[in-house]
Amino acid sequence: MPVTLHPIAEKLKSLFVREDAVLREALQALPPEELANVVNGLGPRERQRVFRLLSDEKFGHALRHLSPHVRTVVAARLSAERTSALMDHLESDEIADLIPALDRRTRERVIAALKKSDPKKVLPLLGFESETAGGLMKSEVLRIESGQTVEDVRKLIGGMLNHHKATTLYVADPDGVLAGTVSLVRFATSPPTALIRDIMHDRPVSVPVTMPQEDVLRVFSERDVLELPVVDSRGRLLGVITADDVFDVLKREMAEDMSRFSGVSEDERITDPASLAVRRRLPWLILNLATAILAAWVVTWFQPTISRFIILAAMMPIVAGMGGNAVTQTLGVSIRAIALGELHTWNTWKIIGRQMLAGGVNGLVTGLIMGVIAWAWTRNLELAGVLILAMAINLFIAGLGGVAIPVVMKRLRIDPALASTVFATTLTDVVGFFTFLGLATILL
Amino acid sequence: MPVTLHPIAEKLKSLFVREDAVLREALQALPPEELANVVNGLGPRERQRVFRLLSDEKFGHALRHLSPHVRTVVAARLSAERTSALMDHLESDEIADLIPALDRRTRERVIAALKKSDPKKVLPLLGFESETAGGLMKSEVLRIESGQTVEDVRKLIGGMLNHHKATTLYVADPDGVLAGTVSLVRFATSPPTALIRDIMHDRPVSVPVTMPQEDVLRVFSERDVLELPVVDSRGRLLGVITADDVFDVLKREMAEDMSRFSGVSEDERITDPASLAVRRRLPWLILNLATAILAAWVVTWFQPTISRFIILAAMMPIVAGMGGNAVTQTLGVSIRAIALGELHTWNTWKIIGRQMLAGGVNGLVTGLIMGVIAWAWTRNLELAGVLILAMAINLFIAGLGGVAIPVVMKRLRIDPALASTVFATTLTDVVGFFTFLGLATILL
Numbered sequence: 001m002p003v004t005l006h007p008i009a010e011k012l013k014s015l016f017v018r019e020d021a022v023l024r025e026a027l028q029a030l031p032p033e034e035l036a037n038v039v040n041g042l043g044p045r046e047r048q049r050v051f052r053l054l055s056d057e058k059f060g061h062a063l064r065h066l067s068p069h070v071r072t073v074v075a076a077r078l079s080a081e082r083t084s085a086l087m088d089h090l091e092s093d094e095i096a097d098l099i100p101a102l103d104r105r106t107r108e109r110v111i112a113a114l115k116k117s118d119p120k121k122v123l124p125l126l127g128f129e130s131e132t133a134g135g136l137m138k139s140e141v142l143r144i145e146s147g148q149t150v151e152d153v154r155k156l157i158g159g160m161l162n163h164h165k166a167t168t169l170y171v172a173d174p175d176g177v178l179a180g181t182v183s184l185v186r187f188a189t190s191p192p193t194a195l196i197r198d199i200m201h202d203r204p205v206s207v208p209v210t211m212p213q214e215d216v217l218r219v220f221s222e223r224d225v226l227e228l229p230v231v232d233s234r235g236r237l238l239g240v241i242t243a244d245d246v247f248d249v250l251k252r253e254m255a256e257d258m259s260r261f262s263g264v265s266e267d268e269r270i271t272d273p274a275s276l277a278v279r280r281r282l283p284w285l286i287l288n289l290a291t292a293i294l295a296a297w298v299v300t301w302f303q304p305t306i307s308r309f310i311i312l313a314a315m316m317p318i319v320a321g322m323g324g325n326a327v328t329q330t331l332g333v334s335i336r337a338i339a340l341g342e343l344h345t346w347n348t349w350k351i352i353g354r355q356m357l358a359g360g361v362n363g364l365v366t367g368l369i370m371g372v373i374a375w376a377w378t379r380n381l382e383l384a385g386v387l388i389l390a391m392a393i394n395l396f397i398a399g400l401g402g403v404a405i406p407v408v409m410k411r412l413r414i415d416p417a418l419a420s421t422v423f424a425t426t427l428t429d430v431v432g433f434f435t436f437l438g439l440a441t442i443l444l
Numbered sequence: 445m446p447v448t449l450h451p452i453a454e455k456l457k458s459l460f461v462r463e464d465a466v467l468r469e470a471l472q473a474l475p476p477e478e479l480a481n482v483v484n485g486l487g488p489r490e491r492q493r494v495f496r497l498l499s500d501e502k503f504g505h506a507l508r509h510l511s512p513h514v515r516t517v518v519a520a521r522l523s524a525e526r527t528s529a530l531m532d533h534l535e536s537d538e539i540a541d542l543i544p545a546l547d548r549r550t551r552e553r554v555i556a557a558l559k560k561s562d563p564k565k566v567l568p569l570l571g572f573e574s575e576t577a578g579g580l581m582k583s584e585v586l587r588i589e590s591g592q593t594v595e596d597v598r599k600l601i602g603g604m605l606n607h608h609k610a611t612t613l614y615v616a617d618p619d620g621v622l623a624g625t626v627s628l629v630r631f632a633t634s635p636p637t638a639l640i641r642d643i644m645h646d647r648p649v650s651v652p653v654t655m656p657q658e659d660v661l662r663v664f665s666e667r668d669v670l671e672l673p674v675v676d677s678r679g680r681l682l683g684v685i686t687a688d689d690v691f692d693v694l695k696r697e698m699a700e701d702m703s704r705f706s707g708v709s710e711d712e713r714i715t716d717p718a719s720l721a722v723r724r725r726l727p728w729l730i731l732n733l734a735t736a737i738l739a740a741w742v743v744t745w746f747q748p749t750i751s752r753f754i755i756l757a758a759m760m761p762i763v764a765g766m767g768g769n770a771v772t773q774t775l776g777v778s779i780r781a782i783a784l785g786e787l788h789t790w791n792t793w794k795i796i797g798r799q800m801l802a803g804g805v806n807g808l809v810t811g812l813i814m815g816v817i818a819w820a821w822t823r824n825l826e827l828a829g830v831l832i833l834a835m836a837i838n839l840f841i842a843g844l845g846g847v848a849i850p851v852v853m854k855r856l857r858i859d860p861a862l863a864s865t866v867f868a869t870t871l872t873d874v875v876g877f878f879t880f881l882g883l884a885t886i887l888l
Contacts, residue, residue, distance in 0.1 A: 012788075031666035037784055041791040142629075158633040165670050166629055167611050184628035185586075185610055189602045221695070222475035224688045226609050226670045243687035244668040250691065251665070254698035255780060261702065262776025263769060270781035270795055270847070277802035281773050282809060288769045289810050292762040293817065299758035306750075306757050313750050313757035314743035317873070318736040320761065325707060325732045329725050332706025336699060337714035340481055344456075347485040351714055358721035365726060366733050373737065403714070429761070 012038055016046060024053040032058065036065030040271040047074065056082070060089040063098060064248075067269035069276060075102045080109035087114070093138040093245060096125035125239070133216050134209040136249065137230040137239030142169045146179055146197035150190045165242055167226050171200050176236040178206055178229055206231045209238055213249050220246045257335070260418040263288075288422055295320070295429035302437035305444070311378060312440055315387060319436040322366060323394035323428030330355050330402020331424055335416050338406055348407060356399035363395025364388070382443050390436035394428055401427045456482055460490060468497040476502065480509030484715040491518065500526070504533040507542060508692075511713035513720060519546045524553035531558070537582040537689060540569035569683070577660050578653040580693065581674040581683030586613045590623055590641035594634045609686055611670050615644050620680040622650055622673055650675045653682055657693050664690045701779070704862040707732075732866055739764070739873035746881035749888070755822060756884055759831065763880040766810055767838035767872030774799050774846020775868055779860050782850055792851060800843035807839025808832070826888050834880035838872055845871045 012030075015023045027035060027050060035054075039047055039062065051059055051074065063086065066074065075098065078086075083106060087095050095114075099107055111126075128134025144153050153169065169187055171180040180200035190199050206229045207216055219228065226243045256266040263284040268277065299306075299316070306312050334355075337343050343351065370391060371384035401424050406416035456474075459467045471479060471494060479498075483491055483506065495503055495518065507530065510518060519542065522530075527550060531539050539558075543551055555570075572578025588597050597613065613631055615624040624644035634643050650673045651660055663672065664687060671686045700710040707728040712721065743750075743760070750756050778799075781787050787795065814835060815828035845868050850860035 033662075033666045034785060037786045038788075040786055041788060041795075154633050157629060165611055165668075166627075167609055167670070183610075184632055185601060188628055188632040189598050218477075220688070221691060222477045224609075226611070226687055243670055243691065244664070247665060247687065247691065247694065250694055251698070254695070254702070258698070258702055258705065258780065259776050261705065262772045264773045264776045268777055269786070270777045270799075271786060271791075274798040274802040274805070277798070278805045278809075281770070281802070282806055284773070285766065285769055285806055285810050286813065289762070289766060289814060292765045293814075295765075296758040296762050299761070300755070303754045303758070307754045310747045310751045311744070313760070314740040314747070316757070317743070317761055317764065317877075318733070318740050321736045321739075321873075322729065322733060325729055326725070328706045329708045329728070332703050332708045333712050333714045336702065341478065342481045342484055342714060344482075344485060347715075351485075354718040355714075355721070358718040358725070361718070361722045362726055362729055365722075366729050369730065370733060370737075429765075433761075 016049075020053055023049075027054060028058055032061035033065045035062045040067045040070050040269060044073075048077075056085045057089040060086040060094075063090075064094055067271060068267040069269065069272050076106070078102070078106060080106055080113065083110050084113045091138045092125055092140060093136060093239075096128075097130065097135070099126065100130070128209060131213045132209065133207045133211040133213070133230045133241060134238070136213060136216060136241045136245050137209070138242075138245075139239045141229070141237065141240045142166055143172055143237060144169050144182075144196055146171050146173065146195070146200060148196050149192065150187065150194045150196070150199070151192035153187070153196065154192070165244070169196075170204075170229055170237055170240070171196055172237045175234075178204055178231050178235055178237040180204055181229070204229060206235075206237075207241070208233065214253060216241060217246055217250055217253065257339070257417040260415060261331075261335070261421060263421070284422075291422060291426040291429070294426060295433055298430050298433045299437065302433075302441060305437055305441045309383075309440065309444055311380075311383070312437065315374065315383070316433055316436050318370060319387065319390045319394055320429045320432030322363070322391055323398045323432045324425045326359050326362060326395045327398035327402045327424040327428045328421065330359065330399055331406060331420050334403045334406050335420065338410055338416055343403075343407065348403070352400055352403045354399075355403050356396050359399030359402075360392055360396035363392040363398075366395070367391030380444075383440075386436065386439045386443055390432065390439055393435045394432045397431045398424075398428050460493075464497055467493075471498060472502055476505035477509045479506045484511045484514050484713060488517075492521075500529045501533040504530040504538075507534075508538055511715060512711040513713065513716050520550070522546065522550060524550055524557065527554050528557045535582045536569055536584060537580060537683075540572075541574065541579070543570065544574070572653060575657045576653065577651045577655040577657070577674045577685060578682070580657060580660060580685045580689050581653070582686075582689075583683045585673070585681065585684045586610055587616050587681060588613050588626075588640055590615050590617065590639070590644065592640050593636065594631065594638045594640070594643075595636040597631070597640065598636070609688070613640075614648075614673055614681055614684070615640055616681045619678075622648055622675050622679055622681040624648055625673070648673060650679075650681075651685070652677065658697060660685060661690055661694055661697065701783070701861040704859060705775075705779070705865060707865070728866075735866060735870040735873070738870060739877055742874050742877045743881065746877075746885060749881055749885045753827075753884065753888055755824075755827070756881065759818065759827075760877055760880050762814060763831065763834045763838055764873045764876030766807070766835055767842045767876045768869045770803050770806060770839045771842035771846045771868040771872050772865065774803065774843055775850060775864050778847045778850050779864065782854055782860050787847075787851065792847070796844055796847045798843075799847050800840050803843030803846075804836055804840035807836035807842075810839070811835030824888075827884075830880065830883045830887055834876065834883055837879045838876045841875045842868075842872050 012026055015026050030038065039050055042050065063071065099110065102110060125139060142157055144156065167184055169182040169184065170178060171182065173179045180202040181204040182196060182200045186199055205223060207219055209230050209232050220243060228241050229237055230239045230241060232238055259266045259268065265280045268280055367388035371388040374387050375381060375384040405424050406420045409416040409419055456470055459470050474482065479502065483494055486494065507515065527546065543554065546554060569583060586601055588600065611628055613626040613628065614622060615626065617623045624646040625648040626640060626644045630643055649667060651663055653674050653676050671684050673681055674683045674685060676682055703710045703712065709724045712724055811832035815832040818831050819825060819828040849868050850864045853860040853863055
């Protein structure tokens with residue numbers, strides 16, 4: 001059964017006029033993530049109809065892929081009964097992630113229900129910060145002891161067939177401290193009488209429960225593993241994180257960078273209502289307005305020059321804009337380099353030098369092109385010269401700002417992806433206007 | 445042994461003045477990815493010294509994390525002997541990825557060596573496109589037959605202990621067609637005499653070898669699996685893709701989006717030489733120059749107005765710039781929505797309407813702020829009115845452009861992340877200058 005990709009549920013909308021049975025069949029056939037994408041785009045009434053039709057299993061799996069806004073709205077309208085039914089189809093970490101999104105009364109009823117039915121599975125997870133190893137792990141672990149034989153363990157895990165994604169058995173000592181691991185391949189090929197302690201790998205890699213999720217991500221990426229055990233400060237085994245959970249974190253983290261880079265909240269989705277978009281984006285726009293006013297103020301210094309050569313008003317946005325493009329290019333590589341840990345104190349100045357050189361050369365080349373065009377347009381050789389010089393200087397400075405600004409942000413513990421663009425483009429606007437109009441005042 | 449994160453190799457540079465043994469110890473202690481990040485930042489001579497000191501295993505694992513530029517430079521200088529030695533420590537898919545980066549003579553010698561030593565492992569992988577399921581898979585699969593007993597298989601896979609990451613056994617029929625899967629947990633807990641066909645899951649999910657890697661990524665993400673078998677057009681089992689490989693793809697794909705969004709090549713790293721940065725970035729800057737000239741041309745239409753009110757020259761970049769910020773915000777969410785498949789033909793117009801509404805409201809609010817400031821500054825009420833109107837209109841149009849431009853790009857099969865910004869900011873520049881100066885011409 002090779003997987004065929006669903007053609008993005010294009011035709012689904014037309015099914016909403018059909019009877020429930022037809023719609024249900026189409027919805028149930030979609031994989032959870034795609035189903036969630038469809039639901040994100042629906043209105044409240046259609047959304048309710050979808051959830052009414054879906055099986056608990058399908059609904060449960062789609063829940064965590066919903067946009068944060070839609071998930072909150074949906075979770076608030078869930079009955080405690082339906083919530084409990086949904087939870088039977090989720091892993092412990094998924095339930096723990098979902099509970100905070102419920103409204104308070106539903107949450108209390110659900111937790112009470114969990115306490116009765118399965119207290120060991122989910123409740124221990126609720127206390128952990130969601131953006132740490134503790135928030136990512138699930139409590140379902142194949143936990144064994146070193147004194148057991150292969151045959152003992154075989155009986156023990158015989159009933160745990162839902163661990164179809166497991167690669168590893170975890171050996172804990174009587175205090176619960178993680179003592180070793182046995183890969184399932186090794187386990188499956190060992191004789192029944194072998195002792196676990198004789199076949200286990202006794203220096204297991206683990207992550208502390210408090211480790212931030214970005215660091216967990218890095219450990220996964222560096223070690224090329226499919227799962228990692230999580231331990232508390234005394235080394236006791238608490239749970240396990242599997243690669244598919246980290247996959248989702250990676251997607252969210254990288255989407256965050258992209259969002260911050262473009263000045264929107266990482267929770268924002270295109271399907272959010274307009275009022276939410278207004279509230280969330282306005283602060284960023286107001287900050288940018290403040291910087292734009294700063295740049296405009298610089299322009300006012302040169303009003304006498306502009307009034308003598310009105311063409312300068314048309315040309316000056318070119319110089320500032322090209323600086324903005326160049327600094328964005330440098331930011332694109334330097335923010336990634338900071339995230340990857342490629343920028344060290346010992347190579348930052350060398351790299352800034354290279355970026356300034358690259359920016360200066362690009363400024364000179366585009367300045368020459370612009371100079372020729374300006375000369376053809378106005379027959380004013382001095383204006384052409386001013387353009388070439390101003391663009392070379394501005395793109396040279398853009399190389400400096402594109403590295404130095406995110407590095408300083410990082411030092412100040414501000415996310416470089418979030419705040420760098422606004423400062424960087426302010427720099428190139430101010431430098432662009434100042435050098436261009438300043439040189440024009442002197443040379444024209 | 446809980447993992448501690450290495451403090452980004454900050455102190456490493458100082459070790460380069462010490463003797464080889466000290467440096468070697470520090471280098472060997474770094475995980476491969478971090479080691480690669482350090483090497484990316486070194487000069488050619490230091491880089492050679494690092495590789496001379498590293499063990500083949502460490503070097504092999506660091507290779508695929510190097511920046512594309514450094515990897516090509518390093519691979520071209522590798523002897524065939526060292527290459528072969530390195531390859532003993534890599535999985536088949538890693539070797540297949542590395543070979544194309546070698547210079548032609550080394551490549552031929554390495555392939556000749558591979559043909560002798562291990563023809564089944566790597567060679568079949570060389571024919572596949574690198575950005576497809578075939579390029580991601582490795583040929584090391586736990587392949588069994590349905591007629592075997594658990595005991596048979598136990599003996600068979602006894603020597604394959606390097607499959608410590610495996611979760612699943614793959615059942616192939618005599619023609620090699622994938623017929624089923626057995627999870628290792630199930631296998632390990634089944635009686636020795638059980639037949640594989642009785643314990644196997646017989647509707648395995650698989651991906652075709654030609655599937656593009658973005659789609660493989662989506663299947664992994666939707667199915668929450670840790671590995672997926674790869675089959676040819678007749679359903680024959682060719683290999684397996686594990687989540688850790690897809691992890692790397694995801695990182696690269698998302699970094700690509702971020703790079704394209706900021707107008708740099710996805711291969712570019714901050715550690716690249718300046719000459720490479722110049723050549724790669726210049727085309728983008730020249731394209732942006734062309735659009736900036738278009739916007740400047742619009743300004744020239746209004747030279748008489750500007751010459752009467754020089755203050756307009758200072759104000760006009762504010763209107764254009766705020767439109768640019770707003771359209772970038774909308775692009776940030778819409779490009780992600782397109783990538784996730786949240787935009788359908790049936791909801792695009794509704795979403796455009798919402799974005800225009802959000803943009804218009806934000807334009808009105810920031811316009812009012814700017815209007816008050818302009819009035820306080822110039823005591824010119826008409827100017828304040830022109831600013832408010834122009835900003836509201838420009839941000840209203842930004843809402844349209846921020847969705848419509850990437851959607852059109854997608855239809856034209858151009859990557860929305862790559863080309864949308866330049867068109868979108870051209871739109872807001874032109875609309876911003878035209879409405880602001882046009883309204884000023886009429887109203888002042």
